[in-house]
Amino acid sequence: xxxxxxxxxxxxxxxxxxxxxxxxxxxxxxxxxxxxxxxxxxxxxxxxxxxxxxxxxxxxxxxxxxxxxxxxxxxxxxxxxxxxxxxxxxxxxxxxxxxxxxxxxxxxxxxxxxxxxxxxxxxxxxxxxxxxxxxxxxxxxxxxxxxxxxxxxxxxxxxxxxxxxxxxxxxxxxxxxxxxxxxxxxxxxxxxxxxxxxxxxxxxxxxxxxxxxxxxxxxxxxxxxxxxxxxxxxxxxxxxxxxxxxxxxxxxxxxxxxxxxxxxxxxxxxxxxxxxxxxxxxxxxxxxxxxxxxxxxxxxxxxxxxxxxxxxxxxxxxxxxxxxxxxxxxxxxxxxxxxxxxxxxxxxxxxxxxxxxxxxxxxxxxxxxxxxxx
Numbered sequence: 355x356x357x358x359x360x361x362x363x364x365x366x367x368x369x370x371x372x373x374x375x376x377x378x379x380x381x382x383x384x385x386x387x388x389x390x391x392x393x394x395x396x397x398x399x400x401x402x403x404x405x406x407x408x409x410x411x412x413x414x415x416x417x418x419x420x421x422x423x424x425x426x427x428x429x430x431x432x433x434x435x436x437x438x439x440x441x442x443x444x445x446x447x448x449x450x451x452x453x454x455x456x457x458x459x460x461x462x463x464x465x466x467x468x469x470x471x472x473x474x475x476x477x478x479x480x481x482x483x484x485x486x487x488x489x490x491x492x493x494x495x496x497x498x499x500x501x502x503x504x505x506x507x508x509x510x511x512x513x514x515x516x517x518x519x520x521x522x523x524x525x526x527x528x529x530x531x532x533x534x535x536x537x538x539x540x541x542x543x544x545x546x547x548x549x550x551x552x553x554x555x556x557x558x559x560x561x562x563x564x565x566x567x568x569x570x571x572x573x574x575x576x577x578x579x580x581x582x583x584x585x586x587x588x589x590x591x592x593x594x595x596x597x598x599x600x601x602x603x604x605x606x607x608x609x610x611x612x613x614x615x616x617x618x619x620x621x622x623x624x625x626x627x628x629x630x631x632x633x634x635x636x637x638x639x640x641x642x643x644x645x646x647x648x649x650x651x652x653x654x655x656x657x658x659x660x661x662x663x664x665x666x667x668x669x670x671x672x673x674x675x676x677x678x679x680x681x682x683x684x685x686x687x688x689x690x691x692x693x694x695x696x697x698x699x700x701x702x703x704x705x706x707x708x709x710x711x712x713x714x715x716x717x718x719x720x721x722x723x724x725x726x727x728x
Contacts, residue, residue: 356508359423359434359484361415363632368411371597371631375406378598393606401605402598405624411632414625421465425484426508428501431493434458434484435477435505438469446538446709447473447511449502449529453520453544454582454639455604456692457483459626460519463698464705471706475509477502479521479642483629487638494645495521499528503536512536515709519543519693521642527653534654539712541658541682541705543693544665547673548572548650555672564668571667578603582643590637593630600631611691613664618695650677658682658708660701662689682708 383395421436436458448468452460458476468474478485480493480501502525506514515538516526523542530537549565549572557565581589593600604627612618630636657678661668663686674680684704689697 356424356426359425361419361423361484363411363415367632371628372406374597375402378402378596389609393602393609397609398598398602398605401601401620401624404620405597405601405628409621409624409628411625411628414621414628418459423484426505428504429497430490431480431488431501432485433477433480433501433505435475436465437509438465438474438476440469440471440473442471445472447475447506447509447514448705448709449475449477449506449514449516449526450694451477451502451516451518451522451525452479452482453518453522454482454642455607455626455630456520456522457626457629459622459629460692460694462695464694464702467699467702468705471710472515473511475506475511475514477505479525479639481638481641482635483633486633486635488641491641492645493642494647495524495528495651496532498525499532502529503533506533506536513538515539515541515712517541517543517705520691521646524646524651527651527657530653530655530657531651537655539656539658539681539709540653541660541708543660543662543701544691545659545661545669545674546667547670550673550676553673553676555676557670557672561670561672564670568667568670578607579643582640584644586640586644587637590640593636593640594634597631600636601627603636604630608692611664611666613662613688613690613696615688616690616692616696618692622695653678655679656681656712658684658704660684660686660693660704662691662693662697663687664690665693666691682711 422438423436425432425434450461452458458478461476465474480498481488513536516529518526523544526540526542530540549569593603608623657680659669659674659680671683686700689700693701
């Protein structure tokens with residue numbers, strides 16, 4: 355059963371948050387620490403003061419409730435999603451999937467341009483936000499993809515596309531693998547391409563530089579990732595008990611992963627962080643790092659790739675083409691890891707181009723089939 359859903363955070367939870375923020379116990383910081391010791395104290399105090407004194411959750415909650423929210427239960431797990439229908443009934447449907455530390459909020463600025471041409475389904479990953487917390491192990495990319503396939507079946511979509519970044523990219527590609535007869539294509543804005551000494555491919559200087567960056571990242575696993583992959587429950591205690599801890603944990607990702615020119619406001623970032631705090635999903639969302647397999651994700655359907663200059667890593671096309679049916683590739687000189695928030699106009703247009711082109715090919719094939727069999 356699919357049920358309408360409305361965001362309504364109890365006032366007691368907001369009062370508790372304000373009280374905890376006011377009673378923050380701050381550590382000291384060495385002189386001229388910068389960011390080499392971690393997230394800077396002055397910036398964190400600034401964000402905390404804004405969150406406590408001037409940020410208005412109720413205003414953002416009201417804006418979010420203007421969207422059509424729903425929940426359903428799949429595989430004994432509550433699944434929350436936003437469902438926006440295009441004015442054209444025959445439009446292709448797209449399922450858009452966020453990553454960590456994101457949420458369905460990432461896609462707010464692409465809903466309007468994309469819904470001109472597509473029906474949009476924007477779920478929250480199990481364990482994240484209003485789809486959390488999870489209560490059992492095993493919610494990996496394939497299991498989430500199977501849940502997405504069931505969600506799209508319940509919504510009546512026989513043929514659809516998938517798009518995502520970060521974990522959302524892996525989930526979208528897994529969806530293409532578990533439901534290849536239903537997924538027209540997958541578009542991603544994050545596609546790690548690992549070194550392959552057996553590839554026998556001559557790379558350009560620019561591609562070699564990208565490969566060096568990937569090697570460095572593989573050899574120096576980020577601390578947040580190691581903790582969430584190895585002991586998500588342990589770090590979950592701290593993040594679930596301290597809103598400033600949750601704030602620093604995610605704000606540091608935004609500081610490190612975005613294009614310096616990006617215009618993500620503190621309010622937009624705080625709304626996403628508040629979502630993690632108010633739903634107590636720090637630990638359950640972190641478990642995805644623990645459960646995700648350390649292997650290349652298969653994807654048998656056509657793939658479109660958008661590469662943004664300030665992402666954590668940049669994909670290398672010759673290596674990607676050895677593994678996937680890459681039919682669309684775009685490179686952008688701005689934008690970072692949170693492309694849907696940083697450069698929504700660029701991402702939306704790239705997604706539109708990819709899927710409009712695919713949809714035309716599918717329609718042409720169907721027309722040809724009718725002619726041949728008629």
